[in-house]
Amino acid sequence: MAKRRCIGVDVYSSWEFLSLSHSAKALYTYLLLYSDDEGVVINHRSVMHMCSIGEEELAELIENGFVLEVEGVYVIRHWYTQNKIQPSRMTSSMYQYELKNLYVNHKKEYDYLKNKSDF
Numbered sequence: 001m002a003k004r005r006c007i008g009v010d011v012y013s014s015w016e017f018l019s020l021s022h023s024a025k026a027l028y029t030y031l032l033l034y035s036d037d038e039g040v041v042i043n044h045r046s047v048m049h050m051c052s053i054g055e056e057e058l059a060e061l062i063e064n065g066f067v068l069e070v071e072g073v074y075v076i077r078h079w080y081t082q083n084k085i086q087p088s089r090m091t092s093s094m095y096q097y098e099l100k101n102l103y104v105n106h107k108k109e110y111d112y113l114k115n116k117s118d119f
Contacts, residue, residue, distance in 0.1 A: 005033050008082035016064060024057040028066055032076055038093040039079025039110065041067075068110055070098040080108040 007029065011017055017025065027048065034047045041047065048058065058074075061067040068075045073095050076082075093099060102110045 005035070006083045007032065008078065011066075011078045011082060017066070020060060020064060020066075021057065023053050024060040024064075026051060027053045027057045028061055028076075031061075031067065031074065032082070035076050035079070036093045036095075037085050037090045038095075038099060039076040039083070040093045040095045040099070041074040041076065044074050068102065068112065070101045070112075073098040075099070075102065075110050077110050078108075079110060080104055 017028075020028070030047050030051050030053075031041045031044065034043070035041045044058070048054065058067070062069055066077055068077050075098075101113050103113055105111045
């Protein structure tokens with residue numbers, strides 16, 4: 001996992017993001033910081049415990065499309081709109097099986113493979 005992450009103003013200034021509760025916004029930021037090089041959150045429960053934020057905020061992020069859940073693994077939907085890692089520096093996620101259920105759409109956002117008509 002890298003020690004630096006980018007935070008995109010396009011996501012953080014969107015009305016959808018601004019409409020979230022303050023604690024959901026904080027959780028999103030922490031999840032972004034503690035994700036691997038492909039946007040998969042590493043140990044979401046530890047992150048939630050670290051910032052004293054509960055399941056309600058995670059559910060809010062999922063409901064509003066900021067985090068996707070794939071077989072118990074959580075992925076930052078807007079990962080590629082905020083972060084670009086040079087291939088030579090990227091470490092592949094250990095969750096490749098779960099990532100096979102997602103694709104990156106034309107807006108550089110993860111989406112569920114079942115919604116591939118957007119592709």
